[in-house]
Every structure is written in structure tokens, then in C-alpha cells.
Amino acid sequence: MAVYPEETHVIGGVDTHKDLHVAAVVDHRDRVLGTESFPTTRHGYRLMLAWMRSFGDLRRVGVECSGSYGAGLLRYLQAAGVEVLEVTAPDKLDRRRRGKNDDYDAESAAHAAFAERHTVTPRSRDGMVESLRVLRVCRKTAVQARRIALQMIQMTIVCAPDRIREPLRSMTRMQLIRTLAAWRPDLTAYRQVEEAYRISLKSLARRYLELHDEVADLDDMIEAIVKDLAPELLAQTAIGLNSAAQLLLTAGDNPDRLKSEASFAALCGVSPVPASSGKTVRHRLNRGGDRAANSALHIIAIGRLRLDARSQAYVARRIAAGNSKLEAIRCLKRYIARDVFGIIMRRHREINQSQIAA
Template sequence: MDDQHITDLVVGGVDTHKDLHVAAIVDGQDRFLASESFPTTRQGYRRMLSWMRSFGVLQRVGVEATGTYGAGLLRHLQQAGIEVLEVTGPDRHDRRKRGKSDDFDAEAAAHAAFAGKRTVTPKTRDGMIEALRVLKACRKTALQARRIALQMIGNTIVSAPDALRDILRKMTRMKLIRTLAAWRPDMTGYREMEMAYRIALKSLARRYLELHDEIADLDAMIKPIVDDLAPDLVAQNSIGYGSAAQLLITAGDNPGRLKSEASFAALCGVSPVPASSGKTDRHRLNRGGDRAANSALHIIAICRLRCDARTQHYVARRVADGMSKLEAIRCVKRYIAREVFALIRNRYREINEAQIAA
């Protein structure tokens, strides 16, 4: 490639925010050219792309936070055929030396995209996986709210007047919830203590039931998406729809960005980390990666440890060899990650082949 062609190439970087994105451009020799701010609207994305292309042939763009503030920009750039790299974070040494500003962060993102450092291939966020992620995130908050409502019911009953507490304290959970939801307290008597307790308990019980129904509706939406994307995954031992959904979300709509099952294991935080010293040769647990995916693999591993004879024999053998039980479970999670990655990769290969044939 001649020098003239190199100078025609430019690389962009974007520091993303809620209402305003700051973009920067470096040339083919990684020299800073300019920076500019653009609103986070479709018109703003078009102006940003035109501005970047005005400096030369746009080779790639490094974008921060493609899963949150930068999601809309990511989709716009990908639809325009621009290669996008997610910049994981500014260089700490450079930040200590230069300070912090949005222009500096955008320039740092451009330099990182140019060098290919501190960058990863972002998820595409434009297919069924993104739909699955949004639904599962909504379900998670509904579960948390339902749990809080149940805790508040229990705490309220503990401090309720004796007449109410004696009636309610021995009921099973769902009988208690339905009994409270069916109450018809006098809403005009809220100044009286006992009536206020009745009103509060009825409100909490109705909230619990509404959230219960909402979670059931979300489950009914998540299940067919998982069945469409990876039916072989939920057919495996101890892999439920919740765990399968989380592992699909972690892999993303474009699992080709994961080069091997080892990279998927590292992404899930189950790859072994060397912790050897002197004559000691060992590996420790990986506390990095996607902790939600790690939790899904842990749930699968614990379920298999309870009901799968092969897993039980494997863990017993590793413990007999000197491993702790936690280390043995880490090894099980690593093998499950290998199994899951192969299933996801094969399924996406089938989907892509079907799309090409169509």
C-alpha cells in the first residue's frame, strides 16, 4: 500500500452519551485531525458519518458502550457497511497524563480503533437475540419487584395488629396472597391503623399477582425464541430456558465474533487462570467475564452434579486427585461451556445456510 493511499484512510472514534456523541478522526498514520459533537438522533448519526467521510476513506470506527448509549449509532453504522469495533475503555496511563474530557475520550477511541487495542467485535444487536435480551431484562426486574413485594408482605404482617397477624401467619404463600388480594377494606378508613394495614396488604398482594402474571407472559414469549434459536440447547441435560436464554444472549446475534470455544469460555468467566508459584502448579477460578453467563453455567453444573451420574463420578475423581470441590465444579463449567458453544455454533451455521439457500 503506497503512502498516498495510506493518507486517504481515516479511522473514527466516538465517546457516547445519552443526548450527545463526541466523534474524533485520525488519519492513516494515527495523527489526530479533528473532533465534533453530534446529537443522538438519526439525523445526528447521518451528519456524523458524513463528517467522518469528509476527511477520507473511512476504514473503521471505534465506539464506546455499544450495548447502551452507543446502540443506536452501532446499528446505523453497521447498516451503512462500516466496520465497528467496541472500545472497552480509555488507556489509564494516557488519562492520568492528559486528563479527561469528551474530546480526549473520543480521540482515545479513534487511536484504539486504529491500533486494534482495547477493542472487541461488538454484538450486532439487530436480531432475535436482542429481542430475547430485552425481554429477559424485563423479566429480571419483574422478578426482583415480585420478591420485594413478598418481603414487604411478610414484614407488614409481622408488625400488624394481633387480630390480623393471627389470621394470616399460618397461611401458605399463594393462599395468603389470594386472600389479601380478595379483601375489600374501607378505603375511607385509612386513618385507622388496622384499616391502613388491610389497605397496604391488599395493595402489595395485588402487586405481587400482577407481577406474577407479567413474568408468566414474558416466559411465554422467551420460550419460543429460544426454541427457534437453539432447540438442541434446551434438549440437553439440566439446561432450562432461563440458562439457555442467557447463554444465547452472551454469544450474541453474531457468534462468529467468538473465534473458538476457548474464547467463549473466557467470555463466560470459566476459563482456567494460571496461579502457579514455585513448585505449586495450579489454576484458580476466573472472576472475570460475563457473570450472568457464569451464573447460568453454574446452575447447569449444580443440577448435573445432583442428577447426572457421569458428572458425579467426574467431580469425585477430581476431588480424589487433590482438587477442591469448587475447583472441580469450575472444570465442569468449562466442559459445559465447550458443549454449549458447539451447539450454538452449529445452530447458527444451519440458520445461515438456510438463509443463503432461500
């Protein structure tokens, strides 16, 4: 642990909430100097930072939930030049002993930042990767809503009167949707069963088409961002748009926070985990890390097993050496993570250099 002059340096901690953040400050000996609450506004962030600095030279701040409730505070502190650590887990022993309230949680965050335990460097949320994340979240909900609309259409048709149901039986999905959207039911006759069905089916079909167009627009935006961020990634074998987007999200706008490609592999859940006992020496699958990134790497690995001769030969050698197929695929995913991280870091340096030159 680093040692600082005792009269100057302090460490902050923040327990984040929707409308109010609770902050705590500890000194160079990890003693609590004070706790205070601040509103989750820009003015509140400014007051919080001034309050923390009133105790001494602020070295760093531990923030809980920097990806949700603490996102605004994270951006403000980073813009102010303050080192921010994301607190990943509360101190369970301290919580059992003292109980739980917001002041205790803020103090626990400050203690964690002081010891630099249960903390990680958070992803910055001020670049194109954050734009990519927001668009993908929007797309995901639109796809879910579109699927629900289609299911409702199908279930409504099953229950519809014969005169409505029979002509729709042999249509393809898009023929059905466009036919229903073009209907002109009598809106004044909604008390009649057949017209109520027609009104409902037309409404659901129009909803489906609107969501379909929305998803297509979002796909175009996502593709443009991915091509700007990592065109070389898309040129690799079996790496599609969705997999590339997810790996970029996992790396974040500041992939340099990852110390090496090994840390990226661990973040993706493809690093080898020792599972040796006695005379048996082996490694098992890693079930931790970002499971969405792990899924993307798995999809890439399966695609390369079908398309790439080198990957096929590598997995065959692993299996011949005594590994199971799952273990061989895990090794392949580890090598893919290494290649992906190298591409992302090269592109990140190129973007930074171009921004500096501009």
C-alpha cells in the first residue's frame, strides 16, 4: 500500500442512489473524517468534491455502481482530474458487525478505495463505446417488443372468428403483417367481435412494422460505430457485427485500464483456472467474467471451427493431447481473446494519436 504524507492526503468513498449520494472521507490512517449527503445534480457533484477537498489533498474516490446511479458522478470526477475506483463488493464482515445504512456504505467504499481492495478502474463513459452501449440497449428492448407483438398477433389469430382466421392461414410472416397493417376496420363498430379483432390485429401489425423499422435504423447506427472503432475486427474470420460490438463494449472507451491481454481474457471469462489435485494437473473452464463477452468469443470460436483450417488443426491437436472438446474450445477462445485485445488496443492508440494531432 502506498504511504502518503499524513497531513495532506485523504481518500473519498460514495454510496450512490437515484436522488441522493452519500459521501465519506478517510485520512491517511483510514480513519473516518466525516460523512455527508449531496443531491445527484451537477451542483451537488461540485459541492461534494469541494467538501472532500476541504479535508486535504484528495488522492482518489471509491464509487459504488459507477455504471448506473454513479455514472454522472463518475464523469464529473474524471473531468475534474480525480482518480476514481469502482467498488465492486461491500465488506461483508464489517456489514455483519455494524449493520447497514448509507453512511456505513459510504465509509466502506472509502475504506476499500484506501486499501485498493475490491476495486477496479471503471470504464469511462464519454466516448463512442458508450454511444454503442446505449444504442444496443435500445435495440435489445425494441427486438423484445417486436417479438411480443408478433406473438400477440399469432395468438389473436388463433382465437379469431373463422372469417378472419381462414384467409390468414397460408401467409408468410411479412405478408401477414403487411396485410393486417393495410386493413381498414370500422372504428365505430368496436363493440362487435369481428371488428374488435380487426382493430386489434391492425394495431399490433402497425406496432410490429414500426419496431421493425426502428431496429433497422439502430442496426445501421451500430454498424457505423463498430466500423469506426474497429474495422480490422470485422475483417477477422467469423467475427460478426454483434460479436465485435460486444467485445468493444467489454473493453470500454478506456481499454488501457486493462494491464495486459491476460486481464482482458480474465474479464471475458476465458482465462485458465487451475483445477489440479494430487497427480492430476489440469485447468477448467472459467465461469466468471463478462458472460456476454464470453458468449461472443464462443460464437467466434464455433465459427472458426467451421471456417478456419488453423483453428480446426489446433483443436484437433488439443484433443489428441488428452483435452476434452470443451477444454480445447476454451483454449481456442483464449487465443481469440488475445488477438481481439491486440486489435482493440492498436485501434485505441490510433484514435488517441489522431485526436492529439487534431
